[in-house]
Amino acid sequence: MLKKSEWFEQLFNNSGVGIFIVDENRKILDANEALCKMFGYKYNELVNQSAEFLHINRESYKNFAKVAFNKVLRNESLNLEYQFKHKNGKFIWIKISGDSIQLNHEVLWTVVDITSRIEAQNRVNYLNDGLTKEIKQQLEILREKDRQLQYQARLAKMGEMLSMIAHQWRQPLTAISATTSYMYGKVSINLFDKEEFLEELGHIEDYSKHLSKTIDDFRNFFKPNKTKEDTTLENIIKTTLEIVKPILLNNNIVVIEEFTCNKVIHNYANEIRQVVLNLIKNAEDALVANKIKNSVITIRTYADKYNAILEVSDNAGGVPLNIMDKIFDSYFTTKISTLGTGLGLCMSKTIVEDNCKGKLRVKNGQKGAIFIVSIPLMDN
Secondary structure, eight states: OOOHHHHHHHHHHHOSSEEEEEOTTOBEEEEOHHHHHHHTOOHHHHTTSBGGGGBSSHHHHHHHIIIIIHHHHTTOOOOEEEEEEOTTSOEEEEEEEEEEEGGGTEEEEEEEEOHHHHHHHHHHHHHHHHHHHHHHHHHHHHHHHHHHHHHHHHHHHHHHHHHHHHHHHHHHHHHHHHHHHHHHHHHHTTOOOHHHHHHHHHHHHHHHHHHHHHHHHHHHHHSOOOSOEEEOHHHHHHHHHHHHHHHHHHTTOEEEEEEOOOOOEEEOHHHHHHHHHHHHHHHHHHHHHTTOTTOEEEEEEEEOSSEEEEEEEESSOOOOGGGTTTTTSTTOOSSOTTTOOSOHHHHHHHIIIIISOOEEEEEEOSSSEEEEEEEESSOO
8 A cells, every 4th residue: 555655756757747846936846757848858957946947038937926826825726828938948838727735835736738739729710810801801802893793783774774765855856856947947938827836836845844754754763762662563663664665665565564463562662663674674675686576575463472473574485494594693694795784684683682582583484584573562
């Protein structure tokens, strides 16, 4: 049976952790082999030396007294991770705990080298910081691309708007020009008739009012409005057709309206109008490009339990199956470069699904493509 002193000595020397004892002045009185290996010193290089030379500098040594040594002397518990210095000058991380030997005013320290764990954690933190930075950079790149996408979509929309304004202005301006030429001709040959002139001036005034109304319609249609409002799909479609119908008629495209929804939705009406316009223009482009005779665009509304639903379909032959899953991608277009930007359907999907919390999908019917927009009846 081992005596207590022999048992302690065997435990002290054969422990897997470093152990050393210091007096109240922090002079090293004893140290085991594990501690010597941990710090790179021989036994006689440690014993009777101040523990200060194990610290990375004087300030660290003094600070250790506050955060560790004095606490242990007061019998307070301690479990500390602290940086020390190896004999070769390299800094090492130690997990240290201590017990006060009250009778002799000494402290027994047990230490474990955790340098590998700390360095591994630091590498992980470094990688995480780098990954976080990379993610932030990529997010900013994506945001910038999204801003560019929206900017180009606005430019494309402005081009379409100017085209539609020019189309709607052409007939009134031609009429004004013809009327003024007629009046000028009458005056030049001295065939002035006051009543006739007043009537013609009335026509010019009517044409001017029509031009002014066209500008108001377009301004109201495209003005930004981030406030939700109560409306119906039917009202949105009606105001959209006022903008685009003259061009459709000019291209001999018949518009069929089948409205059975008439449910109130609380959503961003102007943004949905832009989607409806995009879908109608997309159908028009397909009909014109494919030179379809008896061209028809059918606009239907109906409702299910949760959604107001809009369908815009045409008889242009449908979407080829090999591009069906690409038509909502940014910059994808089947039109020649001067006619398409590939932004209309992409932005329409973004508006419907991100802004209006709805769904936009496409399928082929018997005669052509059918775009289906679902807008929630309940406010999200």
